[in-house]
Amino acid sequence: xxxxxxxxxxxxxxxxxxxxxxxxxxxxxxxxxxxxxxxxxxxxxxxxxxxxxxxxxxxxxxxxxxxxxxxxxxxxxxxxxxxxxxxxxxxxxxxxxxxxxxxxxxxxxxxx
Amino acid sequence: xxxxxxxxxxxxxxxxxxxxxxxxxxxxxxxxxxxxxxxxxxxxxxxxxxxxxxxxxxxxxxxxxxxxxxxxxxxxxxxxxxxxxxxxxxxxxxxxxxxxxxxxxxxxxxx
Numbered sequence: 001x002x003x004x005x006x007x008x009x010x011x012x013x014x015x016x017x018x019x020x021x022x023x024x025x026x027x028x029x030x031x032x033x034x035x036x037x038x039x040x041x042x043x044x045x046x047x048x049x050x051x052x053x054x055x056x057x058x059x060x061x062x063x064x065x066x067x068x069x070x071x072x073x074x075x076x077x078x079x080x081x082x083x084x085x086x087x088x089x090x091x092x093x094x095x096x097x098x099x100x101x102x103x104x105x106x107x108x109x110x111x112x
Numbered sequence: 113x114x115x116x117x118x119x120x121x122x123x124x125x126x127x128x129x130x131x132x133x134x135x136x137x138x139x140x141x142x143x144x145x146x147x148x149x150x151x152x153x154x155x156x157x158x159x160x161x162x163x164x165x166x167x168x169x170x171x172x173x174x175x176x177x178x179x180x181x182x183x184x185x186x187x188x189x190x191x192x193x194x195x196x197x198x199x200x201x202x203x204x205x206x207x208x209x210x211x212x213x214x215x216x217x218x219x220x221x222x223x
Contacts, residue, residue, distance in 0.1 A: 033211055042116075042203050042214035043155060088155065098143065098160035098168045100212060105154060 002027045002093045006103030013079055014111050021106040022073040023089035031092035032065050032072040033100070036085045043088060047074070079110050114138045116215035118204050124221045125194055133189045133218045135204030144187045145205040145212055146179065148172070155203065161187065194222045 006023045013019060023032070031050055035043035047058050049065035049072060056063055062075045072091075076083055089103040117136045125131050137144050146158040159169040161179055178190045187206075191198055199222045205212035 031211070035214075040217075040219075042118075042217045045211055045213055048211040090155075096168060098145070098162070099157045099170070100145075100147075100155075101157070102155040 002029075002091075002101045004089055004091060004101055004103040006089050006106055008106060009104070010107040010109070012109045012111065015079060015081060017079055019076040019079055019083075019108060020073060021087060021089075021108075022071060023091070023103045024071040025091065026070065027093055028069040029072075029091035029093055029101075030069070032063070033090040033092075034061075034063050034072070034074045035088045035090060037088060037105070038085045046087075076108075079108075081110050081112050084108060084110050116204055116206055116213055118202075118215035118218050120218060121216065122219045122221070124223060127196055127222055128193050131191050131194055131220065133191075133202050133204075133220070135187045135189075135215055136185050137187055137204065137206030138213060139185070141206035141208050141213075143167075143207045143209075143212075144179075144181070145207075146189045147203045147205060147214075148200040149203065149217075150200045158189070158202075191220075194220075196222050198222050 004023050033048050034046045037043045047063040052069045053067050054065040060077045086105040088105045090100045119134045144161040147155050149155045157170050159173045160167045176192045180188050201217040203217045204215045
């Protein structure tokens with residue numbers, strides 16, 4: 001199946017710092033999504049990207065759909081303690097209209 | 113805000129027993145999904161459902177699994193004869209187009 005390589009695996013930052021994480025693939029994806037998951041909860045959709053080059057913001061979060069359609073990044077500005085959690089990228093691969101492929105996640109810890 | 117709801121939140125079952133996990137997708141959504149997440153691992157696709165039939169399934173979704181939309185609001189996942197390795201969080205999701213919204217999950221523990 002298609003693979004998404006998400007990095008970094010984990011980040012430990014101070015409150016107020018900016019954060020960046022990304023996902024790459026050897027395959028072209030038609031849609032990129034970013035989710036946040038808190039312990040014991042379901043993934044919560046943060047940002048959806050549908051077109052190559054698209055840059056979308058949601059509050060302090062900004063995500064971009066790479067021009068090659070093989071990558072995406074998520075930035076969080078001015079991090080706060082409640083940003084703690086696991087962030088997953090997910091994508092819809094060209095061969096499927098339905099199946100989301102997930103990255104392995106980035107565990108973010110914010111030190112107050 | 114509309115949300116996907118799942119019941120039960122936690123299910124413990126004996127190996128070999130059948131379980132049914134239930135979901136109520138967001139009401140105007142047309143695409144429904146089941147995903148699972150083994151503890152500490154990534155979320156994995158099981159199956160998608162559209163227009164009252166399976167549209168895609170993964171290699172995990174073998175003959176032990178089935179899905180059903182018994183009425184206009186519920187969407188269920190049945191595991192016929194549970195195995196220890198079926199222990200995981202099972203997430204239901206729904207969408208209008210791409211960008212699925214997930215429920216809170218059912219933690220299935222097979223003992």
